[in-house]
Amino acid sequence: MRIVLCDTNKTVCSLWRKMLPKSLLDKGKVEVHNTTFEALAHKLYKTNVNQLSKEGTRPYCSPEKCVVVSPGNSFGYLGGGFDLALCEYYGGKPFETWFRSKLNNEYYPIGSSTLIDAYDYFLPESSDKIRHILHVPTIVAPSHSSFMKAEPLRSGYEPVFNATWNSLRSFPSCCDTIIMSGLYTGYAGVPAEVSCKSMSFAITLYHLCEILPKDVVNLLTMYYLGYPFEDFFLHTASEQLELLGIDKEQLIAFDVTRDFIDAIIPSHLLDSL
Amino acid sequence: MRIVLCDTNKTVCSLWRKMLPKSLLDKGKVEVHNTTFEALAHKLYKTNVNQLSKEGTRPYCSPEKCVVVSPGNSFGYLGGGFDLALCEYYGGKPFETWFRSKLNNEYYPIGSSTLIDAYDYFLPESSDKIRHILHVPTIVAPSHSSFMKAEPLRSGYEPVFNATWNSLRSFPSCCDTIIMSGLYTGYAGVPAEVSCKSMSFAITLYHLCEILPKDVVNLLTMYYLGYPFEDFFLHTASEQLELLGIDKEQLIAFDVTRDFIDAIIPSHLLDSL
Numbered sequence: 001m002r003i004v005l006c007d008t009n010k011t012v013c014s015l016w017r018k019m020l021p022k023s024l025l026d027k028g029k030v031e032v033h034n035t036t037f038e039a040l041a042h043k044l045y046k047t048n049v050n051q052l053s054k055e056g057t058r059p060y061c062s063p064e065k066c067v068v069v070s071p072g073n074s075f076g077y078l079g080g081g082f083d084l085a086l087c088e089y090y091g092g093k094p095f096e097t098w099f100r101s102k103l104n105n106e107y108y109p110i111g112s113s114t115l116i117d118a119y120d121y122f123l124p125e126s127s128d129k130i131r132h133i134l135h136v137p138t139i140v141a142p143s144h145s146s147f148m149k150a151e152p153l154r155s156g157y158e159p160v161f162n163a164t165w166n167s168l169r170s171f172p173s174c175c176d177t178i179i180m181s182g183l184y185t186g187y188a189g190v191p192a193e194v195s196c197k198s199m200s201f202a203i204t205l206y207h208l209c210e211i212l213p214k215d216v217v218n219l220l221t222m223y224y225l226g227y228p229f230e231d232f233f234l235h236t237a238s239e240q241l242e243l244l245g246i247d248k249e250q251l252i253a254f255d256v257t258r259d260f261i262d263a264i265i266p267s268h269l270l271d272s273l
Numbered sequence: 274m275r276i277v278l279c280d281t282n283k284t285v286c287s288l289w290r291k292m293l294p295k296s297l298l299d300k301g302k303v304e305v306h307n308t309t310f311e312a313l314a315h316k317l318y319k320t321n322v323n324q325l326s327k328e329g330t331r332p333y334c335s336p337e338k339c340v341v342v343s344p345g346n347s348f349g350y351l352g353g354g355f356d357l358a359l360c361e362y363y364g365g366k367p368f369e370t371w372f373r374s375k376l377n378n379e380y381y382p383i384g385s386s387t388l389i390d391a392y393d394y395f396l397p398e399s400s401d402k403i404r405h406i407l408h409v410p411t412i413v414a415p416s417h418s419s420f421m422k423a424e425p426l427r428s429g430y431e432p433v434f435n436a437t438w439n440s441l442r443s444f445p446s447c448c449d450t451i452i453m454s455g456l457y458t459g460y461a462g463v464p465a466e467v468s469c470k471s472m473s474f475a476i477t478l479y480h481l482c483e484i485l486p487k488d489v490v491n492l493l494t495m496y497y498l499g500y501p502f503e504d505f506f507l508h509t510a511s512e513q514l515e516l517l518g519i520d521k522e523q524l525i526a527f528d529v530t531r532d533f534i535d536a537i538i539p540s541h542l543l544d545s546l
Contacts, residue, residue, distance in 0.1 A: 075491055075505060105487040106442075107494045109435035111384010140431075141495050141502035151421065154428070158413075162382035169379075214378040218348055221380045222414050229414035232348060 001171065003203060004179045006033045006040045007082075012182035015196035019260070021204055021270040029273070030203060037068075037085040040179070041130060067115070067132035068179040069167045071186070074110065074140045076103040081186035090118060090129060099133070108137050110159065113166040130179070134170055136163050138184050145189025153226050156194040157256050160184045161225065164202035201261055207273045208265070213240050220264060223254045244269065274444065276476060277452045279306045279313045280355075285455035288469035292533070294477055294543040302546070303476060310341075310358040313452070314403060340388070340405035341452040342440045344459070347383065347413045349376040354459035363391060363402060372406070381410050383432065386439040403452070407443055409436050411457050418462025426499050429467040430529045433457045434498065437475035474534055480546045481538070486513050493537060496527045517542065 005016050013034040017025065024030040033040050045063050070083055078087035078096045087096050102116045114135045119127065138159065139146055148155040163183045171178055183199060184190035201224055209217055215237040222229065234248070241248050245266040254264050262270065278289050286307040290298065297303040306313050318336045343356055351360035351369045360369050375389045387408045392400065411432065412419055421428040436456045444451055456472060457463035474497055482490055488510040495502065507521070514521050518539040527537050535543065 073505075075495075077505060079504070105491070107438065107491055109384050109439060111382050111435070112439075139500075140498055141500035141505055143500045143502040146427075148424065148427075151424070154419075154421075162384070165380065166382060166385075218378070218380055222348075225413055227412075227414035227416045229416040231352070232346075232350060232414055 002177045003030045007182040011192045019200035023273045063130045065175045066130045066177040067175045069134045071138045071183050074108050074137045076100040082181040113170040139188050142187035147189040156190045157198045160195045160198035161202050164199045168206045223251050275450045276303045280455040284465045292473035296546045336403045338448045339403045339450040340448050342407045344411045344456050347381050347410045349373040355454040386443040412461050415460035420462040429463045430471045433468045433471035434475050437472045441479045496524050
């Protein structure tokens with residue numbers, strides 16, 4: 001699985017590069033592209049057939065096996081930011097109408113994720129467009145920013161972590177690539193530092209799932225999000241934490257507004273990704 | 274579909290009775306039971322076989338066709354409140370371990386809903402227990418209340434509406450009954466008035482889906498939740514609102530902390546449910 005991060009915001013891209021484990025970037029498991037969605041899609045798939053034959057190149061992965069996250073609103077409108085770019089890529093207003101109909105024109109709460117197969121839209125002619133769109137609402141409606149300065153954890157770190165986690169956990173097995181933008185940095189108004197930290201943590205944790213016991217992954221999630229409830233896991237996972245070199249006291253004292261990932265995930269684990 | 278509301282808290286039950294449309298209660302589409310879950314289940318299904326044959330009665334609906342909402346935490350532990358009652362009903366700790374394994378021992382964000390078939394747990398002997406459990410996390414971990422007095426909308430009205438809406442929208446087609454307790458009134462610390470208002474509104478709106486156009490349902494949702502964004506629906510739904518006797522200006526000015534349902538849903542619509 002390849003995670004492709006794409007944003008036109010330079011700060012967001014530079015923070016991703018700084019905050020993500022070097023090993024994930026070096027091995028190409030996570031890519032960062034400071035460009036528009038249109039340019040990225042072209043770069044990834046070279047959708048212009050004439051250019052394809054002229055250059056004699058093949059896209060280096062199939063648009064069939066790709067899913068792009070729509071960091072949308074609860075009603076599936078695609079009117080702004082990354083969603084607007086998505087909408088234009090797929091053909092504008094008629095696509096938005098079709099997309100909303102696939103969501104039954106209904107309300108989807110923040111915390112949900114719904115997979116839409118865009119291939120259906122282009123039938124009977126097949127398409128070389130990215131096939132799957134994951135609707136992950138990050139705002140009910142863009143009437144105002146949802147970020148509250150006094151509550152950065154509950155209105156920033158937590159919802160960004162959840163949206164990233166939901167996107168990765170909803171990754172369809174038929175795919176090999178997922179494209180995400182800087183979640184919550186648009187209308188929702190979450191600062192780039194907050195969004196990038198939670199996205200980086202969720203992506204790191206997602207990769208760590210392959211090597212860490214589930215209880216340890218859950219513990220890291222719980223303390224990252226600021227819910228210090230020892231009764232849930234510490235009694236079963238204490239030994240595992242010690243074996244992994246994760247400092248229990250440091251984990252319990254973790255403060256997402258102050259500390260970064262490497263305070264609770266030892267470098268040997270980050271390097272092994 | 275029958276919605277069965279059950280809570281040991283008298284205030285919660287009396288607020289439900291006061292806030293829900295009279296027609297839904299009178300017609301038995303929604304029932305309110307001020308009792309324990311164990312007593313409710315016994316009352317609904319008379320699970321004691323001896324008593325069943327002695328009394329010669331049959332349960333008035335089938336436990337096979339029932340789903341009960343677990344207003345749980347993000348990790349599926351069933352340690353407190355209504356969840357503890359659920360856990361004990363299904364057999365205690367071993368059931369909790371099985372339940373968590375059905376959730377893959379993973380983290381489920383607030384906003385998600387996951388259906389678990391409890392029948393599997395009792396095989397090879399079949400069971401007369403309520404067959405389906407809907408895991409709808411309302412708190413990550415019970416380390417502290419999630420309600421913030423200064424933000425009743427974002428930390429109270431909205432999450433309760435979402436949890437109720439998610440529960441009703443996830444209702445499996447094989448079922449005819451759903452049981453819910455006073456959502457967010459336990460560890461989450463949401464005041465009974467706030468929880469009951471959002472539950473009543475979500476239940477009312479769910480029933481109104483049968484008679485209202487989707488855009489109108491979406492408008493009511495958006496303004497109830499305090500996201501006044503006219504660009505989304507007002508241009509398409511204005512005429513429909515007028516036909517239905519819903520006052521547009523009143524809808525736009527709606528304030529959930531001050532107004533109640535009948536401020537935006539005319540009585541002839543409530544009476545028709």
